[in-house]
């Protein structure tokens with residue numbers, strides 16, 4: 001019997017994974033360096049899947065909003081590629097960093113060009129690109145509206161308290177931005193690019209909303225519900241490649257090894273996962289592992305992928 005026929009139904013698999021995760025006591029540690037994130041209840045767990053054939057399946061706390069943090073970098077990269085195309089790659093690299101998300105060490109050797117768009121330095125450059133011709137408020141509005149459009153949900157908001165909390169404690173991000181400015185790789189004042197960056201990291205979404213927003217990446221760049229193209233099929237593949245190689249910082253290799261699909265994590269404990277041709281997935285568990293990725297979120301996606309026989313390397 002082919003593997004797929006032995007796989008359980010997706011709704012059963014989600015329920016099973018959520019029940020198993022609810023039992024676990026080893027939940028990792030909630031990020032506290034952004035004070036507002038330290039207040040989140042570590043017992044939360046949610047998971048959602050939106051399939052290309054239009055099913056929306058959820059389990060656990062899938063409708064509770066959380067801070068998407070670095071997951072927003074997938075959407076800002078998509079928007080910035082739409083604005084400037086491949087010229088973007090002159091200012092941001094495409095290699096895994098092998099370093100923590102907020103590391104400054106490679107920037108000196110590499111003349112202020114961040115390794116990839118998903119580490120903080122890279123995302124700050126992307127924010128600078130999105131600022132071109134705009135006031136920060138307009139650039140932030142454009143990002144939020146793009147995510148609302150992708151998720152087909154205009155109730156999605158920015159959590160101003162999280163944004164303020166990040167700005168108040170974002171000394172490393174200020175250091176990264178100032179350092180890149182000294183190399184000429186920021187075209188606007190560092191505080192303006194950071195204003196955009198802090199606000200897009202502070203977008204609050206539920207697993208359901210996030211899985212909806214990721215649909216175009218699972219469906220060759222097209223919204224599966226409307227058939228409308230968000231990006232070309234080639235661009236969707238390339239964004240997926242960036243997620244696979246860089247989406248979990250210095251834990252990217254381990255996530256690819258264990259889960260086998262493109263994913264993007266955030267320190268709020270969320271992960272967006274893409275099963276090309278099949279489904280967009282979102283999981284949330286606020287406790288993080290040593291690399292700053294959701295501990296139970298990664299384990300849940302690993303289990304789900306194994307149960308469903310999902311991997312981009314599966315024959």
Ligand SMILES: NC(=O)CC[C@H](N)C(=O)O
Nearest residue numbers: 069070101120201266267
């Ligand atoms: N890994 C993350 O989600 C980090 C994003 C967070 N806003 C920061 O700049 O530190």
